[in-house]
Each structure stands twice: as C-alpha cells, then as structure tokens.
Amino acid sequence: MTEKIKIKSKNVNVYYGQKKALDKINLEIPTNKVTALIGPSGCGKSTFLRCINRMNDTIDICRIEGKIIVDEEDIYSTEVDPVLLRAKIGMVFQKPNPFPKSIFDNVAYGPKIHGIVNSDDELEELVIYSLKKAGLFGEVKDRLNDTGTSLSGGQQQRLCIARAIAISPQIILMDEPCSALDPIATAIIEELIDELAKNFTIVIVTHSMQQAARVSQQTAFFHMGSLIEVGHTDQIFSTPSQKKTQDYITGKIG
Amino acid sequence: MKEHIVTTYDEDLNSLKSNLTQMGLDVEKQIFEAVNLIKIINITKAKEIIKNDESIDALEKKIRGFATITLSKRQPLADDLRQIIISLKISSILERIGDHASNVAGRILSVKKAPDSYSTDSIHQLGLLVLKNFSTALSAYDQGSKKIAQSVPTEDITINSVYETCFREHLHLMMEDREIIGFCTQMLFVAKELERIGDLSKVISKEVIYNLQGTLK
Numbered sequence: 001m002t003e004k005i006k007i008k009s010k011n012v013n014v015y016y017g018q019k020k021a022l023d024k025i026n027l028e029i030p031t032n033k034v035t036a037l038i039g040p041s042g043c044g045k046s047t048f049l050r051c052i053n054r055m056n057d058t059i060d061i062c063r064i065e066g067k068i069i070v071d072e073e074d075i076y077s078t079e080v081d082p083v084l085l086r087a088k089i090g091m092v093f094q095k096p097n098p099f100p101k102s103i104f105d106n107v108a109y110g111p112k113i114h115g116i117v118n119s120d121d122e123l124e125e126l127v128i129y130s131l132k133k134a135g136l137f138g139e140v141k142d143r144l145n146d147t148g149t150s151l152s153g154g155q156q157q158r159l160c161i162a163r164a165i166a167i168s169p170q171i172i173l174m175d176e177p178c179s180a181l182d183p184i185a186t187a188i189i190e191e192l193i194d195e196l197a198k199n200f201t202i203v204i205v206t207h208s209m210q211q212a213a214r215v216s217q218q219t220a221f222f223h224m225g226s227l228i229e230v231g232h233t234d235q236i237f238s239t240p241s242q243k244k245t246q247d248y249i250t251g252k253i254g
Numbered sequence: 255m256k257e258h259i260v261t262t263y264d265e266d267l268n269s270l271k272s273n274l275t276q277m278g279l280d281v282e283k284q285i286f287e288a289v290n291l292i293k294i295i296n297i298t299k300a301k302e303i304i305k306n307d308e309s310i311d312a313l314e315k316k317i318r319g320f321a322t323i324t325l326s327k328r329q330p331l332a333d334d335l336r337q338i339i340i341s342l343k344i345s346s347i348l349e350r351i352g353d354h355a356s357n358v359a360g361r362i363l364s365v366k367k368a369p370d371s372y373s374t375d376s377i378h379q380l381g382l383l384v385l386k387n388f389s390t391a392l393s394a395y396d397q398g399s400k401k402i403a404q405s406v407p408t409e410d411i412t413i414n415s416v417y418e419t420c421f422r423e424h425l426h427l428m429m430e431d432r433e434i435i436g437f438c439t440q441m442l443f444v445a446k447e448l449e450r451i452g453d454l455s456k457v458i459s460k461e462v463i464y465n466l467q468g469t470l471k
C-alpha cells in the first residue's frame with residue numbers, strides 16, 4: 001500500500017511467560033483507513049491490538065520485543081509516557097464496559113483527566129459532540145444523568161465509542177465491538193466506523209468475515225501467532241494468495 | 255480437495271455443480287439432436303427438441319434459485335463465491351445456447367423436406383464442429399482446465415471460416431436455382447444459429463479462464 005502509514009510494527013514478538021503469543025509481526029497500518037485483524041481464536045489478534053496502546057504493560061507476565069512505531073516514534077522507547085500515549089489512542093472492547101457513572105460523566109471522564117477542556121461549557125460541548133459522533137445523542141439527550149449501565153447493550157457500546165472519541169484520539173482500536181449486538185445495532189456501529197475513518201485510523205478485530213469485508217480497506221490474517229497475509233480487503237476476500245487464508249475465510253479444514 | 259467444516263455447505267455447492275453439469279449435458283444432447291436433423295429431417299424429433307427446451311429453461315431457474323439461497327445462507331467468499339457466480343453466468347449462457355438449438359429445430363420444421371439437388375453436407379459439417387467445440391467448453395468448466403478452455407477460441411476461428419464458406423456456397427446455389435431460394439434461406443438461418451452457439455461456447459471458455467485466474471497460484 002502506498003498510503004501514509006500511521007502505525008508500523010517491526011519484528012514484534014510477544015511472550016506470556018515462556019509462551020510465545022506473537023512471532024515476528026511486521027505490519028503497516030495506513031492513516032485514516034480501517035484495518036481489520038482476522039484469524040482463529042487464540043491467534044494473537046487482541047494481543048497485537050494491546051501492543052499498540054501498551055495495554056500489555058499492565059500484564060505482568062507479558063514481554064514484548066521489536067518496535068511499534070506510531071507517527072515515526074517508537075512507543076516502547078523510555079521517553080514515551082504510556083498515559084499520554086493512551087490519550088492519543090482510544091479503545092473499544094468486545095463487551096461494552098461503561099463506568100458506573102452517568103452517561104454524561106462516562107464521556108466527560110477522559111477529557112477531564114487528560115485536561116483536554118478548559119471550562120464546563122467546553123466540556124459539555126465536547127460530550128454532546130462525541131455522543132453525536134457515536135450516533136447516540138438522539139437516544140440519550142433527555143437522560144444524560146442516568147447511569148451508563150442503564151442503557152441497552154448496543155447503546156452502551158456506542159457510549160464506549162463516544163468515550164473513546166471524546167479524548168480526540170488519532171487512533172481507535174476496536175476488539176470485536178459488535179460481537180454482542182443485534183444486526184441493527186451492528187449496522188449503526190458499522191456506519192459509524194465508516195464515518196470515523198474520515199478522521200481516525202481504525203484497527204478492528206472481528207470474527208465476522210462479512211463485517212471485515214464491509215468496513216475495512218486493509219485486512220490482516222493472523223494464524224497461531226504469525227501474520228500470514230495482509231492486503232487490500234477486496235483482494236483478501238476474493239482472491240487471497242495464501243492457502244491458509246482461503247481455508248479460514250471459506251471455513252474449510254482437512 | 256479440502257472440505258468445509260459445515261458439511262451441508264459442501265452438499266449445497268456440489269449440488270449446484272451437478273445441476274449445472276446436468277444442464278450442460280442436456281444442452282449438448284439438444285445440439286446433437288438438432289445437428290442430426292440437418293442430415294435427416296424428422297418432424298417428430300424436431301418437435302421433441304422444441305419441447306425439451308422448456309426443461310432446460312426450468313433447470314436454469316432452478317440453478318438461479320439455488321444459487322440465491324446459497325448466497326444468502328452461506329455468504330460465500332473467495333473460490334466459493336466465484337463458483338456460485340460462474341454457475342449463474344454459465345447457466346444463463348447454456349439457456350441461450352438451448353434456445354439456438356431449439357431454433358434450428360424450428361427452421362427444420364418449417365422446411366419439412368430438402369430439395370433433391372441439395373446436399374446438407376456443409377451445414378451438417380458446421381454443426382458437428384460447433385457441437386464438438388461446445389463439448390470442449392463444457393469439459394473445460396467441468397475439469398477446471400485453463401488449457402482446454404484456451405483451445406475453444408482457436409477452434410472457433412475455424413468454425414467462423416466454415417460458416418463463411420457455407421454462406422458463399424448457399425449464395426451460389428440460390429443464384430443457380432431460384433426454386434430453392436426459400437429452402438436455402440432457411441438453411442442459412444440454421445447456419446447462423448450454429449455460428450451463434452460457437453460464439454457462446456467461446457464465452458463459456460472465457461468465463462472458465464477468468465474464474466481460474468482468481469484461484470491460488
């Protein structure tokens with residue numbers, strides 16, 4: 001791909017204790033595009049995603065080798081503050097995980113701790129903007145003080161997306177964001193991903209091949225800790241070049 | 255060949271393929287019978303061919319319905335998806351070839367009998383070449399063979415020149431004997447139908463090649 005590159009992984013190995021979870025991953029993620037990570041359960045997709053915002057730092061037994069370069073800077077270098085890094089990178093998890101706070105405070109929390117806003121008015125504006133971007137505002141505008149957990153699953157997921165957007169990140173990582181959602185809520189999130197990709201670099205892990213084909217421009221196929229194939233999404237799903245990829249996406253064994 | 259984890263998926267794809275193969279064989283038989291009619295005019299046979307075309311149309315509809323259900327049920331990707339798309343394309347080409355075979359029978363029905371002076375050899379010869387090239391295109395699909403598929407367009411060049419020869423020969427016949435102008439005109443239409451079958455066989459072979467280009471190296 002000839003696009004601008006936002007994230008570059010260079011020979012990344014990840015170990016959990018003695019066990020190697022990722023083996024020599026070299027992957028370039030283009031700016032303001034959606035990259036889908038696919039592959040069988042346990043192949044290392046979430047592990048790779050967590051490398052990008054240094055979430056693996058929080059796991060004691062986890063050790064990383066190689067480089068992850070975001071905007072020309074190695075994020076594992078000693079000068080990088082993981083907290084600041086995470087302000088640049090939003091993350092949405094498989095299960096919606098709103099804080100036990102009001103809808104408003106769920107979104108306001110990040111901007112407050114990262115000191116993004118200067119006044120209450122500005123904060124309110126940002127919260128509304130983020131809820132609108134996440135396609136949730138219309139449904140919650142009259143109940144911003146209700147707890148986040150009082151929302152439906154699909155609404156909670158969009159609340160988490162609003163929370164991720166509120167810190168105005170450059171990158172959004174999504175780990176199976178639609179796995180617990182119905183087709184309508186899924187469509188709303190996919191529409192949102194298309195919209196967000198105009199301004200953000202998105203990396204999404206999904207187990208739905210059709211979803212990967214719909215929302216992403218680049219697809220990377222992982223298998224047992226290795227990156228088997230990466231390419232334009234259209235190509236990966238119509239004419240993959242590796243047999244392992246083809247067998248996986250078409251559901252074959254033997 | 256690897257199998258799908260879901261065995262009913264394999265069953266669906268296999269049954270799609272076997273329906274298409276069946277349709278191909280049925281159309282091949284129709285062409286064979288129609289070409290035979292040129293040599294030995296047989297009214298009963300001609301009517302039979304026209305009647306049989308209905309079951310070919312029905313097979314096309316069946317394949318389309320089946321492909322649609324498989325697409326919505328399995329949401330196939332990569333080679334599976336191509337297999338379904340080519341089934342749809344080839345079945346629609348086969349349906350048109352079936353029409354041309356049936357049209358040959360229709361023309362023969364309307365001439366009823368050849369004039370004594372007339373020799374059917376050249377158009378019959380054209381028919382045999384067309385039938386053979388159609389069978390080649392079918393086996394290219396059946397065996398997924400690029401090599402076989404590539405021989406079809408080459409052979410079609412020969413068919414076209416045989417068609418041209420037939421055309422000129424009939425012009426001469428008509429100039430020499432005004433009595434057989436009506437008959438010869440019908441036979442020229444027959445030749446045209448055959449030439450169209452030749453073109454469509456070529457289209458099948460191109461579909462096969464296109465389909466194979468998407469497969470793994």
Ligand SMILES: Nc1ncnc2c1ncn2[C@@H]1O[C@H](COP(=O)(O)OP(=O)(O)OP(=O)(O)O)[C@@H](O)[C@H]1O
Nearest residue numbers: 016021039040041042043044045046047048059061
């Ligand atoms: N915290 C951890 N401690 C020890 N091993 C771990 C940990 N997290 C992941 N692993 C191991 O690393 C490998 C990769 O796991 P990972 O969660 O990245 O897979 P995944 O591709 O996201 O799978 P899934 O699709 O099931 O979410 C697995 O073998 C897993 O058991």
Ligand SMILES: [Mg+2]
Nearest residue numbers: 045046047175
């Ligand atoms: Mg995971």
